[in-house]
Amino acid sequence: MTVKIEVQTFFHFINGKWEPSTSQETFDVFNPATGELAAKVAKGTVEDIDRAVKAARAAYDQGDWKTMKPGDRANVLNMIAYQIVQHAEELAFLEAISSGGTVRRISSNDILQTADLFQTMAKLIVEYPFSEALPIPPFPGPVQNFIWREPVGVCAAVTPWNLPMMIATWKIAPALAMGNTIVLKPASYTPLSTLKLAEIISTVVPPGVINVVAGPGSEVGEALVTHPQVDKVAFTGSTEVGRRIMSLAAGTIKKTTLELGGKSPNILLEDADLELALPGSLFGVFLHSGQLCESGTRLFVPDKIYDQVVEGLVGLASKLKLGNPLDPATDVGPVISKKQKETILSYIEAGKQEGATIVLGGEEVTVPGCEGGHFIAPTIFTNVTNDMKIAQEEIFGPVLCVIRYSELDEAIRLANDTIYGLAAGVWTRDVNKAYEVARELQAGVVWINDWHMLRNDAPFGGYKQSGVGREMGKESLDAYSQVKHVHTSMTSELERRPWYGILFGQN
Numbered sequence: 001m002t003v004k005i006e007v008q009t010f011f012h013f014i015n016g017k018w019e020p021s022t023s024q025e026t027f028d029v030f031n032p033a034t035g036e037l038a039a040k041v042a043k044g045t046v047e048d049i050d051r052a053v054k055a056a057r058a059a060y061d062q063g064d065w066k067t068m069k070p071g072d073r074a075n076v077l078n079m080i081a082y083q084i085v086q087h088a089e090e091l092a093f094l095e096a097i098s099s100g101g102t103v104r105r106i107s108s109n110d111i112l113q114t115a116d117l118f119q120t121m122a123k124l125i126v127e128y129p130f131s132e133a134l135p136i137p138p139f140p141g142p143v144q145n146f147i148w149r150e151p152v153g154v155c156a157a158v159t160p161w162n163l164p165m166m167i168a169t170w171k172i173a174p175a176l177a178m179g180n181t182i183v184l185k186p187a188s189y190t191p192l193s194t195l196k197l198a199e200i201i202s203t204v205v206p207p208g209v210i211n212v213v214a215g216p217g218s219e220v221g222e223a224l225v226t227h228p229q230v231d232k233v234a235f236t237g238s239t240e241v242g243r244r245i246m247s248l249a250a251g252t253i254k255k256t257t258l259e260l261g262g263k264s265p266n267i268l269l270e271d272a273d274l275e276l277a278l279p280g281s282l283f284g285v286f287l288h289s290g291q292l293c294e295s296g297t298r299l300f301v302p303d304k305i306y307d308q309v310v311e312g313l314v315g316l317a318s319k320l321k322l323g324n325p326l327d328p329a330t331d332v333g334p335v336i337s338k339k340q341k342e343t344i345l346s347y348i349e350a351g352k353q354e355g356a357t358i359v360l361g362g363e364e365v366t367v368p369g370c371e372g373g374h375f376i377a378p379t380i381f382t383n384v385t386n387d388m389k390i391a392q393e394e395i396f397g398p399v400l401c402v403i404r405y406s407e408l409d410e411a412i413r414l415a416n417d418t419i420y421g422l423a424a425g426v427w428t429r430d431v432n433k434a435y436e437v438a439r440e441l442q443a444g445v446v447w448i449n450d451w452h453m454l455r456n457d458a459p460f461g462g463y464k465q466s467g468v469g470r471e472m473g474k475e476s477l478d479a480y481s482q483v484k485h486v487h488t489s490m491t492s493e494l495e496r497r498p499w500y501g502i503l504f505g506q507n
Helices: 046-062 070-086 088-099 103-127 164-177 192-202 217-226 239-250 274-290 303-317 338-353 408-416 431-440 473-479 498-504
Strands: 008-010 012-014 017-019 026-030 037-042 131-133 143-151 154-158 181-185 210-212 232-236 255-259 265-268 298-302 357-360 364-367 370-376 379-382 399-405 423-427 445-448 481-489
Touching (some): 012 046, 046 154, 046 181, 070 088, 103 164, 154 217, 164 181, 164 473, 217 239, 239 255, 265 408, 274 423, 298 408, 303 357, 303 399, 399 408
Parallel strands (some): 154 181, 154 232, 181 210, 232 255, 298 399, 379 399, 423 445
Antiparallel strands (some): 012 017, 357 379
């Protein structure tokens, strides 16, 4: 399938308007399926970040966005959701030509999830405890106390290239719901859908509430994270970069949430329904060519069914069609770039060198009509031990490690033997047994007889080096709020004040 794409130029989105870079420079965005130029984007500078942050600061300090009643803000969020659906075709196209995600997935899942998150936040803020009265205590006398939850202020978001629109929304929706303003720095590979999303949102929010500046993370991202007028930082990406973001934010003690890497374990029990578990496990690792942080890249299989499972996995994965993401018939698209392709291939080579066996894939693939694209065949390793590099490091590609185990306790121990703790899965007909296993797994989300099923009303985030804090659900609103305790004494009699006798007892 060959599709001619008209090359567009995108500027920054600052204070409700499209703005060129102060340097007048642009950078190129390439289609990973073809290697062809997809768009030109304004290359951000420190000055551009300063403009965007100051616009967000003014919108927060001087506007009425933060003081809007929750019900009114909920109406705005629902309007945003409606506008996203209205622009679904353009958003899906921009996402596909830059991220390599299939239009089949984006149209049937990502657009709906993106719109639904705004609707979910709209429902949650109507019931959110913005003000809570505490009980009147017997001591220290007649008092009234409140817990108030208020917006943080100006929020910064640095987002990745794998699911650019959805993950941007994980930051935007709760930030706006709580009355904050926001500045985003999208990944340079995939800024297009985020820039368009900002324009869509700007039609129903005041200027400066949402701003997007694209450009290199080393310059633009770090300028945003360290800007003195930014109050909170949210980042999704690798654990390595997350450490850097955390250290930069520490300079001004900014509130920080981090959603980082994963090496998620997927445990099959002997009684697993293989007709469900095998395609489900492949969905868990090969969706978006394995470029998802919660991918189930380590599959633990008991001795009794190991050979049967491997045979079934190879048979099913062999049928997956690699192709142009714009073709609805495509099952698996490209990886994001030549650099990422080479990284994945180097991990595959390392796996072979360590003694693992490739039973499927393991090589670069040329797709007719997409000869300049970056495709890697879905790859399955057997004879993997949990201490191998391919079992411990995040590959971020279509590579599955099948690991044999004898006893369930052994599988749980190996599953937890990682620096990560983002997601995990269990496949069994015995749900009570699954709950027992889930209790033992060190992961922020555990799927039972399923994978990748995130809910907008449930928190998502990781244990250990997979992150700090949670996104989505009520917990995300907490992350975008400040807590204030307000104490009021209800007596004017000096002698009844407990502090009077403490300091003035001899008077």
